[in-house]
Amino acid sequence: MNKRRMLFILGISAAIVSLAQSLYIPLLPDLQQDLNTSLHLVNLTVTLFTVAMATMQIILGPIVDRNGRKKILVPGIIIYVIATIGCMFSGSIEMLLIFRVIQGIGASSVPLVAATMIGDVFEGKERAESMATYQMILGISPAVGPLIGGIIGSQFGYTGTFGFAAVSALLILIAAIFMLPETKPVNIKPAGTRLGLKAFGKILGNKIGVVVLLSGFIMYDVFYTFIVFLPTILQTKYALGAASIGFFSLALMIFNLVGSKISGSLQTRIGSVRTLFWAGIMTILSLVIFIFAADYSLIALLLSLMLTGFVMGLATPVMPTLLSSEFVEERATAMGVYNFVRYLGMATAPLIGSFLYPLGNIQLLIGITALLVVMVVFVTNRLLPIKKSEVTN
Structure with missing residues (x-):
């Protein structure tokens, strides 16, 4: 088994299905007009x-732990391909909504199984570096999704973007069938009840589980606060147009990817827990700097934005690395709970921000997010005190 090839296939697979979240966002006005909705x-x-x-x-999560990784991955991609084709040929908003739900159901297996398989195959320092590489590849999707969608959509409309998604998913399906092995350890029998309730209890009652879930929710809430409200900040304070705003958003994503890649090497040097702790400290500082820089000048805002993207990139690969090391029998269940929580963080960002930003602009919005990260650092230090001997498992 070629581990590096497997890592690349899993990363690309997760990135491709994640494109469905952002690929056709630039075409939403056209979609509204075409479907008369x-x-x-x-x-x-x-x-x-x-x-x-x-x-x-x-x-x-429990199904993957019980039945295997590839057995769930392949049917999930098949469902995703069929649903994407359904989206492509939907003639009404009602049909599109139905197929989007089915598409999400199919896509859900890919990031879950990908992170679990990486945890199965890689150990110790290799696991930290591999998770960092995986997060970097996965992070490319939201960065380039709207750009690709805009290019394809300008020529072929929203049906063309779904066609691109379907063909891409078909290619990763072929790769998954013929190039990915089953990685579920044969000597491990998942503990817990039929519904996996015991496994959920074990994860939620574990100190590492609590720290990772809290960190995942808050870090992704903070990151998506920037993604959602950065255009408003730039347009309101500096009257920038769409092209310039896109440049700033791209800078945030690029430095986040760089941080994700470096995170693996950092974890092998100082340990995963210590990396999470210091990434949290640096995130707090970067947010405070952003509050003042945003009012000072556009260049200062850009530099602080790049710093924020970078330090948050250091933190995000740590969470799945810690889960993979701590939970072996319940690895997929743990990844599933973590993914669920971080998606909630993404969804919460615009809700909280829509309330805070009108009340206090940048200072209140970013200030509250900084306080949330302070809570992460405090809980991490209380539950997982850093020892000099701490190393990556």
């Missing part, structure tokens, strides 16, 4: 996909 229902096509994908993480 409301903006609310068009936006609902994005929300339902994410909700279905998040909910299935909880359901599929």
Whole structure:
């Protein structure tokens, strides 16, 4: 088994299905006009996909632990391909909404199984570095999704974007069938009841589980606060147009990817827990700097934005690495719970931000997010005190 090839296939697979979240976002106005529907229902096509994908993480986790990785991955991709084709040929908003839910159900197996398989195959320092590489590949999707969707959509409309998604998914399906092995350890029998309730209890009652779930929720809430509200901040304070705003968003994503890649090497040097702790400290500092830099100048805002993306990139690969090391029998269940929680963080960001930003602009919005990260650092230090001898498991 070629571990590096497997890592690349899993990373690309997760990135491709994740494109469905952002690929056709630039085409939402065209979609509304073509299907003669409301903006609310068009936006609902994005929300339902994410909700279905998040909910299935909880359901599929115990199933993957019990039945195997590849056995769930391949049917999931097949469902995704069929649903994507259904989206492509939907002639009404009602049909599109139905197929988007099915598409989310199929897509849900890919990031769950990918992270679990990486945890199965890689150990110790290799696991930390591999998780970091996986997160970096996965992070490419939201960075380039709208760009690819805009290019394809300008020529072939929203049906063309779904066609691109279907063909891409078909290619990863072929790769998964012929190039990915089953990695579920044969000597491990998952503990817990038929529904996996005991496994859930074990994860939620574990100190590492609590720290990782809290960190995942808050870190992704903070990151998506920037993704959602950065255009508003730039347009309101500096009157930037769409192209310039896109450049700033791209800078945030690029430095986040760089941080994700470096995270693996950092974890092998100082340990995963210590990396999470210091990444949290640096995130707090970067957010405080952003509050002042955003009012000072556009260049200062850009530099602080890049710093924020970088330090948050250091943190995100740590969480799945810790879960993979701590939970062996319940590895997929743990990944499913973590994915569910981080998706909730993504969904919560615009809700909280829509309330805070009108009340206090940048200072209140980013200030509250900084306080949330303070809570992560405090809980991490209390539950997982850092020892000099601490190393990556």
